Amino acid sequence: MRVVRTEGEMTRLSLVWRDRGLRVGFVPTMGALHAGHLSLVDAARETCDRVVVSIFVNPTQFGKNEDLSKYPRDLQGDCRLLEERGVSAVFAPDNDVIYPEGFSTTVSVSGVSSGLCGEYRPGHFQGVATVCAVLFGIVRPHAAVFGMKDAQQLAVIRRMVRDLRLEPEIIAAPIVREHDGLAMSSRNAYLSPEERRQAPAISRGLNKVRMLRLNGEMDPAVLKAGFLSEVEPMNLLKVQYVEVVDHLTMAPLEKVTDKALMAVAVYAGATRLIDNIIIEPEA
Amino acid sequence: MRVVRTEGEMTRLSLVWRDRGLRVGFVPTMGALHAGHLSLVDAARETCDRVVVSIFVNPTQFGKNEDLSKYPRDLQGDCRLLEERGVSAVFAPDNDVIYPEGFSTTVSVSGVSSGLCGEYRPGHFQGVATVCAVLFGIVRPHAAVFGMKDAQQLAVIRRMVRDLRLEPEIIAAPIVREHDGLAMSSRNAYLSPEERRQAPAISRGLNKVRMLRLNGEMDPAVLKAGFLSEVEPMNLLKVQYVEVVDHLTMAPLEKVTDKALMAVAVYAGATRLIDNIIIEPEA
Numbered sequence: 001m002r003v004v005r006t007e008g009e010m011t012r013l014s015l016v017w018r019d020r021g022l023r024v025g026f027v028p029t030m031g032a033l034h035a036g037h038l039s040l041v042d043a044a045r046e047t048c049d050r051v052v053v054s055i056f057v058n059p060t061q062f063g064k065n066e067d068l069s070k071y072p073r074d075l076q077g078d079c080r081l082l083e084e085r086g087v088s089a090v091f092a093p094d095n096d097v098i099y100p101e102g103f104s105t106t107v108s109v110s111g112v113s114s115g116l117c118g119e120y121r122p123g124h125f126q127g128v129a130t131v132c133a134v135l136f137g138i139v140r141p142h143a144a145v146f147g148m149k150d151a152q153q154l155a156v157i158r159r160m161v162r163d164l165r166l167e168p169e170i171i172a173a174p175i176v177r178e179h180d181g182l183a184m185s186s187r188n189a190y191l192s193p194e195e196r197r198q199a200p201a202i203s204r205g206l207n208k209v210r211m212l213r214l215n216g217e218m219d220p221a222v223l224k225a226g227f228l229s230e231v232e233p234m235n236l237l238k239v240q241y242v243e244v245v246d247h248l249t250m251a252p253l254e255k256v257t258d259k260a261l262m263a264v265a266v267y268a269g270a271t272r273l274i275d276n277i278i279i280e281p282e283a
Numbered sequence: 284m285r286v287v288r289t290e291g292e293m294t295r296l297s298l299v300w301r302d303r304g305l306r307v308g309f310v311p312t313m314g315a316l317h318a319g320h321l322s323l324v325d326a327a328r329e330t331c332d333r334v335v336v337s338i339f340v341n342p343t344q345f346g347k348n349e350d351l352s353k354y355p356r357d358l359q360g361d362c363r364l365l366e367e368r369g370v371s372a373v374f375a376p377d378n379d380v381i382y383p384e385g386f387s388t389t390v391s392v393s394g395v396s397s398g399l400c401g402e403y404r405p406g407h408f409q410g411v412a413t414v415c416a417v418l419f420g421i422v423r424p425h426a427a428v429f430g431m432k433d434a435q436q437l438a439v440i441r442r443m444v445r446d447l448r449l450e451p452e453i454i455a456a457p458i459v460r461e462h463d464g465l466a467m468s469s470r471n472a473y474l475s476p477e478e479r480r481q482a483p484a485i486s487r488g489l490n491k492v493r494m495l496r497l498n499g500e501m502d503p504a505v506l507k508a509g510f511l512s513e514v515e516p517m518n519l520l521k522v523q524y525v526e527v528v529d530h531l532t533m534a535p536l537e538k539v540t541d542k543a544l545m546a547v548a549v550y551a552g553a554t555r556l557i558d559n560i561i562i563e564p565e566a
């Protein structure tokens with residue numbers, strides 16, 4: 001497995017593979033890898049001959065009061081995991097490789113970026129869209145894999161790729177959960193033991209909503225109440241938002257008929273956790 | 284010469300050429316072609332095996348009170364000129380080919396977009412950058428040619444391509460002028476006979492500045508005054524801006540030492556004309 005630090009080496013490597021007719025898969029990450037990330041690698045390997053994983057904690061997607069400086073970093077440990085998983089190259093650029101002096105372009109996606117996390121993290125999705133466009137330009141993948149845990153991010157990237165006619169096929173990989181249902185996240189490492197004990201109420205709440213929907217419930221207010229009934233009893237959890245939206249456009253729904261998405265953000269102490277579930281009329 | 288209306292056909296055509304090892308050149312235009320555009324085609328043919336010209340009057344780069352509705356259109360005449368010039372394909376998409384329903388992505392370039400035309404045409408360069416990113420995605424060119432008459436546009440595109448690591452090499456082609464010096468523009472068709480008679484004062488003014496610089500003048504105020512001395516006597520011409528800027532960043536200069544750009548926008552009656560000249564300490 002190659003660990004690549006420069007743009008030139010990364011692009012050349014990918015172009016050599018492409019010239020040989022190999023399909024290049026790409027998994028962009030911010031490192032601090034867990035089983036969720038590794039499942040993205042597996043999804044890439046399923047359809048691709050070579051897999052590149054980027055590890056770059058992108059400053060432009062963090063807000064002023066967010067956790068950029070304390071975001072967990074462990075390049076050596078990450079590389080060990082990725083090598084075992086059959087990754088061909090890790091692209092771990094410094095900040096000035098991605099954003100060289102004079103960099104001044106931003107990619108914004110309206111609509112899908114509004115509401116949900118977009119409301120509470122202004123500029124976040126612009127940072128995500130821009131860095132992904134840059135990474136696609138450097139890595140030149142045929143396919144890129146994104147996790148469904150970041151449902152709005154996935155929608156933003158899909159929209160951007162479609163609008164700008166970028167090359168990579170976007171592959172969505174299902175949420176990976178701990179044994180007790182908590183969605184895997186690098187930020188779970190921030191949780192105190194008691195916060196960690198209470199956090200699975202989030203996925204319990206989402207599962208409850210899924211069952212309510214399967215039983216015919218179509219009213220977003222009732223579905224939201226179902227979620228809250230699991231989470232609100234937990235004294236360390238504080239709901240930031242709970243919404244039922246169209247699963248592609250992220251637009252809020254007044255009545256839930258077809259496939260939809262319930263997306264939530266919940267603070268466990270000072271740690272912000274997101275989760276979501278696809279809800280459908282039939283299993 | 285193929286006239287292509289759909290995205291799918293355009294991309295397939297380009298990919299077939301690319302697979303055969305042919306270098307694809309691209310000239311984006313808004314039609315109403317003149318000798319300036321044809322020189323861009325020639326520049327593309329110099330280094331490319333196939334040349335695609337797009338003809339698309341892009342609504343998003345026009346301001347509310349600008350000339351979108353009356354912008355000159357002549358697809359048949361344009362195609363005749365391009366066929367004679369050895370163009371392989373004309374891409375003439377409808378609006379909803381470029382911007383299908385749900386389109387919601389914008390590309391913005393800060394810095395180089397500020398000042399000059401950016402100050403008087405808010406949103407213009409965002410429209411230009413976005414449509415060029417989309418067209419590059421559809422046409423998949425190895426190289427794209429832009430005219431130096433739109434100097435700030437060229438700087439914006441160069442910056443975007445560099446930042447987003449887009450594939451095409453950007454080629455700049457010199458300004459083509461009428462026999463009396465007026466820079467070729469589709470908008471020259473709007474000029475009344477008397478406006479047309481006065482308009483060459485713009486290029487005379489720029490040439491005067493070039494001579495002042497060659498004679499050692501380094502003060503932007505004196506250079507601007509040189510330009511104005513030619514243009515202000517013309518009763519139908521009204522200067523919108525005249526600036527001396529860095530030729531790459533478009534940043535205003537306090538003292539002109541190295542290669543620089545004088546860029547101007549001048550109204551001839553109701554018609555807005557732009558022009559510019561590279562000024563250097565030595566010929």
